[in-house]
Amino acid sequence: MENLIGGFITVFQPATLAYCFIGVFLGTVVGILPGLGPLTTIALLLPITYKMDVTSALIMLSGIYYGVAYGGTVTSVLMRIPGEASSVVTCLDGYEMARKGRAGAALGIAAFGSFFAGTVGVLAISYLSPPLSRWVLAFGPAEYSMVMLAGIALVTYFTNGSKLKALLMAAFGLLLGTVGSDPQTGSARLTFGVFHLIGGIDLVPLAIGLFGISEVLSMALTKPEKMKVLPPPSTLLGFLPNREEARRSVAPVVRGTVMGFLVGLIPGGGAVLATFISYATERKLSKHPEEFGKGAVEGLAGPEAANNAGTAGAFVPLLCMGVPANAITALLLGAFMIHGVAPGPTIMERQPEIFWGIVASMYVGNIMLLVLNLPLIGLFVRVLDVPRAWLASIILMVCLVGVYSTNSAPMDVLLAVMFGVTGYVLRRFGYDLGIVILAYVLGGIFERSVRRALAISDGDLAIFVSTPLSMAFAAITVVLVIIAFIPRRKAVSAAMKPAVSEAGP
Amino acid sequence: MMMSGARWTALGLLLAAVATFWQAQSLPRWSFDGPGTGIFPLVLSGIAIALSVLVLITERRTPDAPAGTDDSTDDSEAVARYDKAGPVERRVFHIYLLALALLVAGSWWAGFIVTALVVTIVIMRFAEGVGWRSTLITAVTVALVGQLGFGWLLQVSLPEGPADRALRDLLRAGGLL
Numbered sequence: 024m025e026n027l028i029g030g031f032i033t034v035f036q037p038a039t040l041a042y043c044f045i046g047v048f049l050g051t052v053v054g055i056l057p058g059l060g061p062l063t064t065i066a067l068l069l070p071i072t073y074k075m076d077v078t079s080a081l082i083m084l085s086g087i088y089y090g091v092a093y094g095g096t097v098t099s100v101l102m103r104i105p106g107e108a109s110s111v112v113t114c115l116d117g118y119e120m121a122r123k124g125r126a127g128a129a130l131g132i133a134a135f136g137s138f139f140a141g142t143v144g145v146l147a148i149s150y151l152s153p154p155l156s157r158w159v160l161a162f163g164p165a166e167y168s169m170v171m172l173a174g175i176a177l178v179t180y181f182t183n184g185s186k187l188k189a190l191l192m193a194a195f196g197l198l199l200g201t202v203g204s205d206p207q208t209g210s211a212r213l214t215f216g217v218f219h220l221i222g223g224i225d226l227v228p229l230a231i232g233l234f235g236i237s238e239v240l241s242m243a244l245t246k247p248e249k250m251k252v253l254p255p256p257s258t259l260l261g262f263l264p265n266r267e268e269a270r271r272s273v274a275p276v277v278r279g280t281v282m283g284f285l286v287g288l289i290p291g292g293g294a295v296l297a298t299f300i301s302y303a304t305e306r307k308l309s310k311h312p313e314e315f316g317k318g319a320v321e322g323l324a325g326p327e328a329a330n331n332a333g334t335a336g337a338f339v340p341l342l343c344m345g346v347p348a349n350a351i352t353a354l355l356l357g358a359f360m361i362h363g364v365a366p367g368p369t370i371m372e373r374q375p376e377i378f379w380g381i382v383a384s385m386y387v388g389n390i391m392l393l394v395l396n397l398p399l400i401g402l403f404v405r406v407l408d409v410p411r412a413w414l415a416s417i418i419l420m421v422c423l424v425g426v427y428s429t430n431s432a433p434m435d436v437l438l439a440v441m442f443g444v445t446g447y448v449l450r451r452f453g454y455d456l457g458i459v460i461l462a463y464v465l466g467g468i469f470e471r472s473v474r475r476a477l478a479i480s481d482g483d484l485a486i487f488v489s490t491p492l493s494m495a496f497a498a499i500t501v502v503l504v505i506i507a508f509i510p511r512r513k514a515v516s517a518a519m520k521p522a523v524s525e526a527g528p
Numbered sequence: 529m530m531m532s533g534a535r536w537t538a539l540g541l542l543l544a545a546v547a548t549f550w551q552a553q554s555l556p557r558w559s560f561d562g563p564g565t566g567i568f569p570l571v572l573s574g575i576a577i578a579l580s581v582l583v584l585i586t587e588r589r590t591p592d593a594p595a596g597t598d599d600s601t602d603d604s605e606a607v608a609r610y611d612k613a614g615p616v617e618r619r620v621f622h623i624y625l626l627a628l629a630l631l632v633a634g635s636w637w638a639g640f641i642v643t644a645l646v647v648t649i650v651i652m653r654f655a656e657g658v659g660w661r662s663t664l665i666t667a668v669t670v671a672l673v674g675q676l677g678f679g680w681l682l683q684v685s686l687p688e689g690p691a692d693r694a695l696r697d698l699l700r701a702g703g704l705l
Contacts, residue, residue: 205565
């Protein structure tokens with residue numbers, strides 16, 4: 024409790040509070056803009072945080088992540104366009120409620136549900152993290168290697184597309200992390216004679232290229248269209264649900280919060296999966312399943328809560344184990360490392376002000392988001408009016424600033440553009456680039472753990488299955504990899520597509 | 529036989545994996561104190577080769593196979609497709625590629641201000657067809673905000689060219705630096 028109070032003292036410093044606000048504000052805007060996701064934004068802003076105080080920088084970047092969950096709701100409800108993947112389910116019933124003249128109630132339920140779930144999620148982080156960290160401290164290098172391997176396997180398992188391609192991207196992500204000087208011996212490897220690569224491939228050019236530049240290229244091929252937006256309520260009272268709507272949303276919000284948090288803890292789970300599971304559960308439990316897709320309050324309230332709780336849940340493995348649950352938390356892990364902070368079981372002892380500062384900032388950020396979202400929705404929707412010509416030019420310039428400033432090297436700009444073009448091609452042919460970032464960030468830690476374990480065992484691979492824990496994680500990995508080789512029926516996407524089409528045009 | 533873009537992509541990944549494997553082979557696999565520099569890249573590139581071959585085999589064979597017969601992810605549907613774009617969009621796409629090339633060249637030789645001006649003009653005027661007045665106002669604003677906001681206020685390192693040095697000299701002469 025004392026630590027949490029210390030965290031609040033950190034957050035209530037004027038500068039930190041301002042950065043927390045900037046983070047959640049940007050997160051909301053990014054969540055509203057289709058295409059420009061949290062990964063791109065965090066990648067773009069990462070270099071700008073170099074000169075910032077480490078706690079403020081990490082609070083701002085975290086704020087972007089959980090702010091996106093709020094912002095994505097707005098376009099889902101008012102336009103049936105998910106600003107973010109985790110808002111896809113909200114389109115189904117949220118937009119239908121808006122079409123029936125209940126846009127305000129839909130946004131209100133989503134905002135209050137998200138606030139509740141976000142706050143409960145942060146409370147759970149506060150109470151779960153200390154015991155979890157103590158448990159993780161007992162891990163040896165073999166256990167840690169297997170945890171990371173299982174984490175990568177889980178992320179590839181939960182990818183929407185080909186598991187084989189996901190595994191291939193994981194292998195390339197890990198390989199990209201090995202380019203440059205070997206951290207143990209200092210000798211250069213996989214540089215292909217390019218002097219600049221001796222220092223390795225930096226996270227910023229890689230992330231900005233794969234997400235920022237590839238997104239700009241994708242934007243260039245899209246026909247610019249004026250989007251149709253249903254009007255949001257003009258007064259704050261218009262956001263309040265009626266008694267019946269409020270009654271129907273309570274239980275789904277509670278269920279969505281619990282489910283979302285638990286799914287968020289699983290690597291690869293995260294907010295997207297949480298929303299789909301919550302939607303399916305609410306539909307199953309409902310006495311009127313026929314209303315789903317036609318404006319059912321439960322179909323909006325549950326997934327919205329699950330979305331925010333899932334986002335909070337994903338912070339637990341990141342902060343306590345140093346293992347990211349998805350690509351966004353992987354990028355956050357990269358940000359931590361760039362700022363010289365190593366998240367993991369020891370962070371609470373070594374840098375408690377950072378850990379508890381981030382946790383406390385989530386409480387404050389959730390309140391900010393609630394206050395921001397309802398009165399400013401009209402303003403946020405206008406962000407969608409920014410024409411592509413301006414947006415693309417600005418994004419490219421921010422890319423240039425971000426990439427160049429990493430090492431003051433034009434070579435990094437070239438690398439970012441190369442990754443951007445490659446990223447566009449890979450995305451076009453169904454490769455999940457989030458896994459590349461996740462594997463890249465984990466690569467260094469994973470390699471160190473594997474080599475340490477092998478050094479201890481003198482090359483005996485049995486060390487990786489020498490304890491029940493490492494054996495369990497090894498078994499999970501093997502099962503998931505075997506599943507990847509089984510020819511796939513498009514079960515998940517097929518199940519979701521009719522649901523999405525049910526909402527109608 | 530004509531090869532689909534999906535297969536070309538898989539082949540590209542296979543070649544990258546083979547090149548990496550070839551480089552990793554020359555690295556020591558084991559040293560006196562345990563695993564060497566090369567063991568991790570060697571194993572990984574071996575895995576990448578095997579997976580690339582599998583993807584190459586399982587990838588659809590023709591460019592026009594019906595949707596749903598391949599393994600493309602939802603992300604492949606989220607990204608705009610070159611082969612389905614009209615001539616106008618393709619033209620815009622090509623100009624954006626040119627803008628990226630100019631971005632690289634500019635960061636090497638021209639400095640931030642000139643690069644920002646050129647890239648913004650290429651995108652706004654030539655790709656998007658925005659009028660000259662709006663284009664020039666935006667280009668100058670982007671260049672100055674970038675240089676003054678990031679370079680001067682936030683002290684972020686930016687590519688330096690004659691225009692950047694001239695602006696800095698101007699600020700220095702005005703007592704602002």
